[in-house]
Amino acid sequence: MGFFDAALANLLTPMILAFGLGLGAGILRSDLSIPEAIGKAMAVYLMFAIGLKGGVAVNQQGVGVDLVLALIVGALLSFFLPFLAVALIRILSPATDVATRAAVAAHYGSISVVTFLTAAEFLRLSGVVFEGFMVAVVALMETPAIIAGLWIARRGGVGSRVSNSSSLYREVLLNGSVVLLLGAFVIGWIVGPVGEGDVKAFFDAPFKGVLTLFLLDMGLLAASRIRQAGGIPPGLVVYGIVMPVLSAAIGGVLGVLIGLSTGGVVLLAVLSASASYIAVPAAMRLALPQANPGVYVTLSLAVTFPFNVVIGIPLYLWVAETLL
Amino acid sequence: MGFFDAALANLLTPMILAFGLGLGAGILRSDLSIPEAIGKAMAVYLMFAIGLKGGVAVNQQGVGVDLVLALIVGALLSFFLPFLAVALIRILSPATDVATRAAVAAHYGSISVVTFLTAAEFLRLSGVVFEGFMVAVVALMETPAIIAGLWIARRGGVGSRVSNSSSLYREVLLNGSVVLLLGAFVIGWIVGPVGEGDVKAFFDAPFKGVLTLFLLDMGLLAASRIRQAGGIPPGLVVYGIVMPVLSAAIGGVLGVLIGLSTGGVVLLAVLSASASYIAVPAAMRLALPQANPGVYVTLSLAVTFPFNVVIGIPLYLWVAETLL
Amino acid sequence: MGFFDAALANLLTPMILAFGLGLGAGILRSDLSIPEAIGKAMAVYLMFAIGLKGGVAVNQQGVGVDLVLALIVGALLSFFLPFLAVALIRILSPATDVATRAAVAAHYGSISVVTFLTAAEFLRLSGVVFEGFMVAVVALMETPAIIAGLWIARRGGVGSRVSNSSSLYREVLLNGSVVLLLGAFVIGWIVGPVGEGDVKAFFDAPFKGVLTLFLLDMGLLAASRIRQAGGIPPGLVVYGIVMPVLSAAIGGVLGVLIGLSTGGVVLLAVLSASASYIAVPAAMRLALPQANPGVYVTLSLAVTFPFNVVIGIPLYLWVAETLL
Amino acid sequence: MHELFRKKRLEIIVEGALVETVLGMLDREGATGYTISSASAGRGDAGRWQRDDITPALGRATILVVAKEDVARRLAEAVYDLLADHAAMILLSDVEVFRDADY
Amino acid sequence: MHELFRKKRLEIIVEGALVETVLGMLDREGATGYTISSASAGRGDAGRWQRDDITPALGRATILVVAKEDVARRLAEAVYDLLADHAAMILLSDVEVFRDADY
Amino acid sequence: MHELFRKKRLEIIVEGALVETVLGMLDREGATGYTISSASAGRGDAGRWQRDDITPALGRATILVVAKEDVARRLAEAVYDLLADHAAMILLSDVEVFRDADY
Numbered sequence A, B, C: 001m002g003f004f005d006a007a008l009a010n011l012l013t014p015m016i017l018a019f020g021l022g023l024g025a026g027i028l029r030s031d032l033s034i035p036e037a038i039g040k041a042m043a044v045y046l047m048f049a050i051g052l053k054g055g056v057a058v059n060q061q062g063v064g065v066d067l068v069l070a071l072i073v074g075a076l077l078s079f080f081l082p083f084l085a086v087a088l089i090r091i092l093s094p095a096t097d098v099a100t101r102a103a104v105a106a107h108y109g110s111i112s113v114v115t116f117l118t119a120a121e122f123l124r125l126s127g128v129v130f131e132g133f134m135v136a137v138v139a140l141m142e143t144p145a146i147i148a149g150l151w152i153a154r155r156g157g158v159g160s161r162v163s164n165s166s167s168l169y170r171e172v173l174l175n176g177s178v179v180l181l182l183g184a185f186v187i188g189w190i191v192g193p194v195g196e197g198d199v200k201a202f203f204d205a206p207f208k209g210v211l212t213l214f215l216l217d218m219g220l221l222a223a224s225r226i227r228q229a230g231g232i233p234p235g236l237v238v239y240g241i242v243m244p245v246l247s248a249a250i251g252g253v254l255g256v257l258i259g260l261s262t263g264g265v266v267l268l269a270v271l272s273a274s275a276s277y278i279a280v281p282a283a284m285r286l287a288l289p290q291a292n293p294g295v296y297v298t299l300s301l302a303v304t305f306p307f308n309v310v311i312g313i314p315l316y317l318w319v320a321e322t323l324l
Numbered sequence D, E, F: 001m002h003e004l005f006r007k008k009r010l011e012i013i014v015e016g017a018l019v020e021t022v023l024g025m026l027d028r029e030g031a032t033g034y035t036i037s038s039a040s041a042g043r044g045d046a047g048r049w050q051r052d053d054i055t056p057a058l059g060r061a062t063i064l065v066v067a068k069e070d071v072a073r074r075l076a077e078a079v080y081d082l083l084a085d086h087a088a089m090i091l092l093s094d095v096e097v098f099r100d101a102d103y
């Protein structure tokens, strides 16, 4: 089917419509809100569920060199995309200060789990299969970008005196979402389909519905960012749309080269295109306080996330299906 | 079946028993409690689910003049019932001050979503069908009563200097529950049964169970109100029971006149009979600070809500089925 | 099957693996966490679900002298096990002060609902049936131990001047989990299988999944206790493992004497072996402030709970199946 | 040893329904910033209240503003007039800070 | 410019398990009101604590009372005696308010 | 009537991402204890923030330390230097307590 059909099919799922509802309600400043604890709980649920599912898939399909290759490529993407980001920001918004530039770069090397979840669901709806181990790639791609970003910053002569504190390394290596994704992945791997059976009714069937409410929440949060986005220079907004497309292209090509399935290629493209707003901001506030969170969180949450979820995902799938 | 059988059938559902449990635990001052965030999350879930379901129904049944008529009648009820309320309070509790009288009136013109949900479930259990678009009527009936109440107050010479602030209009027009109900309704309308299929396992099957825990929470909250209800003059307590019955009669008759199904008639009666404790208190604190929240919230939460849920709903259904 | 097979079967369920994940993440000081409100909500859900299920079972099986006997024996165990505890602590850790000794004793007379839930699930997985009324025994065993502990303390000349306040009795008699378990039990008893049908999709199917996330949370909390456990004398740690085994033996024997099914015997052993960390700490802080919570909460949460969940439960089942 | 500077701590305890209104006023009157934290329960002439999930508007929040004496005083007056007929608490006290310029 | 009146700010940081007991005492001793907010974590002689969902009784809350000097002092004494053997913090400081009659 | 002793109240309002770092410093510098409570929203030079579930690291918490004047001063200095390039608020004020030895 053509791109517009794909885009429309995506747009008209309850999930994306719920995201739009949240976005609209937030921009109109409705007092609609989802309690903080609930948003966090839904994130835990979604990450555990996707990790478990991936692990069970691996338990059945087994793994080989393809997993190893995907992990290596994922780590490389996470580490090197920030350098592309820096170059792009230099061009599109030269005025950006060193610290903020490095911080933004780190966010775009890292990934957004929700974007991945949404893409995975969209693939399922479109009947496109993908490798179960992609979940492990998600977990692995969260953090190398942080190292890269801090390295870029230090080279630029910025950083914090607290950055060498152990808390940073905990943030980087034992970040909650990484532990949860990998932990659930391993659990799924161990228990396999039989063990999964016990908890499937909770982690499988309601998944799409939870994702729907979670995207409603994401819409509300993105909107509150957008309302405060006045300060963002247009050049960076452009960056927030160009960068994911470029990254998706690179990630997709590498995915093809290591022989991933079409679904796997799309997911690697989506991961490359997505930007973090959980793990990386925490690390940046700690290690790069001079960088402006109003810029990097707003860019990934209010510009790149909506772009990927609404246009990016169907676009990457359409391109992949057209070319492969 | 006779009224008592209907009442008993209602009373012996897990939902109503859970409400009783919460009421009892609260009155005995047990430390049982449901975290605030969870209560709010359950409300969001229930409103989204009921909105979605209504929208899907409309997507299938289509709509015509009947929807329009129901919306108009709903809006008129919400706007004019407060005037009946004021008259009734004048008779039953003349000592009530102008501000509090106007605030109470506004609450009784507006509606309680949970009462509606409980009634809808009771109708399903009783095998009585109703129009899917009633959800839209719920959303529409939330706010006209606020305008009426403030108008009554201003005529009585009370109000707040902050009331002309934009936040009031946001409260009135973009109130969270209105946005959520209508938003989910529209989403359901758009995606229809197919799209609903994706999320049915989350929004449909567990619905009754969530409602059960939510009513447990409502029972606890109503009880904590009852414990503090010492201050309420008996005349107003009587009002809290007479008013819903009168309103139900009026709403029901109008429902018959515009040709609603028996189920639709009962729901319109329930909406007329129910009193708000979410949107309206917020607006009243803002625009009518002189009114005593200890009176209006206690009346709608601790008197009218339990009455409607335990006795009112089966009563209205029984009357409707006997007369229609 | 042999003990190790049983232990392994238990260990490899998603629930226990999730507990291990939480334990590991917590000990490595990952920032993974489950919001407080969610943990509490899951506890409410689990207790309501198990209570309901038990009540429905009783509604079908009916009850007789066996229920009465089980309740009596449960109450006696809860009241007298603290005296065994005191004696054991005197031997294993003589230095422990009177107040702390009495408080710890109270915790081990009382029970841990989560340990019970985990055991019940393990029995289901192992195809071992048990009496539905055991839920009522759980509720009854929560509090007698508190009276015993305070009596021991007062005999030792310690206590608080606020302890005679009504809040203590509320804590003891109307403790939230007691009310919830009994309330749901009664509701289940009343509505029976038919009424349960309405809410089964919410309270039955997702149960194991919720328990999995809850055990993840328990693992995180146990870990944060373990990290602070430096102060605990080794003698008490030994106590934390010896006491449950002794209590299980006593509880199990009594269970056999009153003619419980194998499953019922195991659950009574588990209840005897488990230690409280909700109701009892609250009562102890109120009535026995001199006792050190760092000791009693850590012992029951970081030593005895993990022991029971990982080793104890399969051990007690294995012994029961071997001997009966 | 860095120098400490005397400022005023202004605390406004107000119902959730009014927070946005107060913040708007603070912005207009030139507060350099504020920090909000929410209260969980309380009692006053109007009886007890408890933050709950059903009527959030009745919950209360504390708005903290640190400012120069004159500014703090002006803000307090403005809020006091704004909330004349609302049940709000306005507290002023002394506080010392390092960063003179920030407040 | 409205006049400001000197009052005392009494803060009691106490375990969740004791809040109701303290409030009862404050009511009896004639506090005109109080505002409660919950703390999330802390450390003291008895080690670290953290509010969690498993043992709520160990969480701590801050009870704020604004009152006339003598009343505040009396309340503080009463609570101090009540909580003699409990780990509670009792803090007194100066504060100014507009509404003299309210406190 | 028990005697009251003058102490200092040190409040540090800092981002969630930095709390652990600050606590470590307080422990090293010899604070006898601290109590943490979380803020829900705020505004400053860097604009508005709001505690949310997506980026917890940007939420802020208040760390309260009651200590002897000199200790409080020393802690404040240490934290101030530690957070030189972070957006943290450090507030010092007077407070009275009953238990002299505890702080």
Ligand SMILES: Nc1ncnc2c1ncn2[C@@H]1O[C@H](COP(=O)(O)O)[C@@H](O)[C@H]1O
Residues within 6 Å of the ligand: D013, D041, D042, D043, D044, D045, D046, D047, D048, D049, D060, D087, D088, D089, E031, E032, E033, E034, E035, E036, E064, E065, E066, E067, E102, E103
């Ligand atoms: N003396 C007081 N000390 C602390 N908080 C108070 C005091 N008086 C009132 N409050 C708070 O302000 C709210 C409204 O007070 P009132 O208007 O007197 O009902 C109360 O619910 C308390 O949260």
Ligand SMILES: Nc1ncnc2c1ncn2[C@@H]1O[C@H](COP(=O)(O)O)[C@@H](O)[C@H]1O
Residues within 6 Å of the ligand: E013, E041, E042, E043, E044, E045, E046, E047, E048, E049, E060, E087, E088, E089, F031, F032, F033, F034, F035, F036, F064, F065, F066, F067, F102, F103
């Ligand atoms: N110096 C202090 N400053 C602030 N809070 C404290 C201080 N000392 C104790 N606390 C609080 O009071 C609780 C009990 O203190 P303690 O009895 O010393 O364990 C601690 O967990 C802290 O939350």
Ligand SMILES: Nc1ncnc2c1ncn2[C@@H]1O[C@H](COP(=O)(O)O)[C@@H](O)[C@H]1O
Residues within 6 Å of the ligand: D031, D032, D033, D034, D035, D036, D064, D065, D066, D067, D102, D103, F013, F041, F042, F043, F044, F045, F046, F047, F048, F049, F060, F087, F088, F089
């Ligand atoms: N004058 C002030 N009064 C109270 N809180 C403030 C003030 N200035 C800043 N803050 C708090 O400190 C945070 C960081 O301040 P800033 O570095 O100026 O953005 C703000 O988001 C507020 O929460």
Ligand code: NA
Residues within 6 Å of the ligand: A081, A107, A108, A109, A110, A111, A247, A271, A272, A273, A274, A275, A276
């Ligand atoms: Na990326």
Ligand code: NA
Residues within 6 Å of the ligand: B081, B107, B108, B109, B110, B111, B247, B271, B272, B273, B274, B275
């Ligand atoms: Na109504």
Ligand code: NA
Residues within 6 Å of the ligand: C081, C107, C108, C109, C110, C111, C247, C271, C272, C273, C274, C275
């Ligand atoms: Na026990």
